[in-house]
Amino acid sequence: MRRRRIPGGDQAAGKKPETGAAGGWVTVSSGALANLSTMLRWGAWLLLVLGVLLSTTAHLRLSAEAPRTAQPPAKATPASGEAVGPGGFAVLYVAAYLEAGRGTEAALARYFPNMRNITLEAKAGVQHAEQLAAVQVEHVSTGYWSVTVAGRVTATPSAEEERDEEQAKDKDEPDQAGALRYFQVPVRTAADADGYVATALPAEVGAPETGDGVELNYGSPVPGDDKDETAATVARFFSAYLAGAGELDRYLAPRTALRPVSPAPYTQADVAQLAELGGDYRRNLPASDGARRQLLVDLWAAAPDRQLRPLTYALTLTARDGRWEIAALNAAPSLATPKEK
Known part of the structure; x- marks a missing residue:
């Protein structure tokens, strides 16, 4: 039998397909494919880890905020004490x-x-x-x-x-x-x-028992003396504070805010006696800058009807520029520490 010859068969059988852009194919090397695969794999892991972190952060934020929003508003409590x-x-x-x-x-x-x-x-x-x-x-x-x-x-x-x-x-x-x-x-x-x-x-x-006397933590009192600079300062301060005699600020330490009693209930205030915290009162104690004194002061205050009223104040004094100044009117005198039996 004679075989039929197919035109162009030799060329079709022996000719290799064209590669590259001319043939419609893009050729990639095996190394490039490996690198691309690695990048895609790491990108997927990165997205997975980032998603877990964002989810955990959101959960923790909601957990922290939920109790705060769920709690009812607290009732105001009086600051002045339970009784x-x-x-x-x-x-x-x-x-x-x-x-x-x-x-x-x-x-x-x-x-x-x-x-x-x-x-x-x-x-x-x-x-x-x-x-x-x-x-x-x-x-x-x-x-x-x-x-x-x-x-x-x-x-x-x-x-x-x-x-x-x-x-x-x-x-x-x-x-x-x-x-x-x-x-x-x-x-x-x-x-x-x-x-x-x-x-x-x-x-x-019936009336409740009055109880025993209260012991204060001050030394022996001494009478007021105009020759004692501290006593004189205290007397002038109370004259301004209670009787409106002179400017009050001149006797006050810096950053001490006090206003005189107004209208003035007394016409005059005199120091009857003074006592010092933790020891006996010392007259004409030098006013070294920064020094402090805690005093208990008994006054005789003269009312407009000329009646004398006794008053007692606990004072804090500080020294500045060689003089004593009023730093505070204390809320209460200092109590003596109970002695151990």
């Missing part, structure tokens, strides 16, 4: 109790809820409370106190009572109107923890 609230409540309660009477029970129910079940027999408004104050607050248990309230109770007398009162005065009988009376009040925190309630009616009691 102030119950004491003030008890004073108001006793005032309402003393003036209450038949038909005014509702006025007490706001303080003592069980008052709704009690009927008063006395006439309302017959007596009035004056100068009421909480003189003792005893902590009974958590949220529960016993408050002793002192006050002067006066009555609104009828014509007959006024006549009897005049007769009693003629007989030199003691006047009971000026005597202090004491009432013990049980006070507890209200159920909603936003206020107080009384758990019973007030109980009239």
Whole structure:
């Protein structure tokens, strides 16, 4: 058989395809392919790690913020001490109790809820409370106190009572109107923890014990002396502070802010005696810059009616430029440290 010859077959069989741009193919070396593969692999790992970090950061931020937004706003707490609230409540309660009477029970129910079940027999408004104050607050248990309230109770007398009162005065009988009376009040925190309630009616009691005298941490006092520069400075300061005599600022240390009592309640202030903290008072002590003194000063202050009133102040003095200046009026005298037994 004769084979049929295909035109161009030899060329088609033996000719290699063209490479490069002319042939429509791009040739890449094996090294370049390896580098590209490595870059893609590291890029994928980088994206994975970055995603984990962003997710963790967002989770931690939400975890930290969630409790803060979920917490209810805190209630304001009084800065003046735990006993102030119950004491003030008890004073108001006793005032309402003393003036209450038949038909005014509702006025007490706001303080003592069980008052709704009690009927008063006395006439309302017959007596009035004056100068009421909480003189003792005893902590009974958590949220529960016993408050002793002192006050002067006066009555609104009828014509007959006024006549009897005049007769009693003629007989030199003691006047009971000026005597202090004491009432013990049980006070507890209200159920909603936003206020107080009384758990019973007030109980009239005897006066609480006055206690022993208080020992202060000052040495022996010495009389005021105009020849003592410190005493003279203190006297001039109080004359300006209490009597409006002269400028107050000239006696004050830098950055000490004090205003004179206005209107001036006294016409003159004299130093009766001085005592020094922790030791005996020393007259004419040199005013070395930066030195400090803590003094207890007793004054005689003359009122416009020429009556002398005793006053006591605790002072802090500092030295500057060879003179003593008033640095502070202390809130209270320093107490002596209890001695160990």
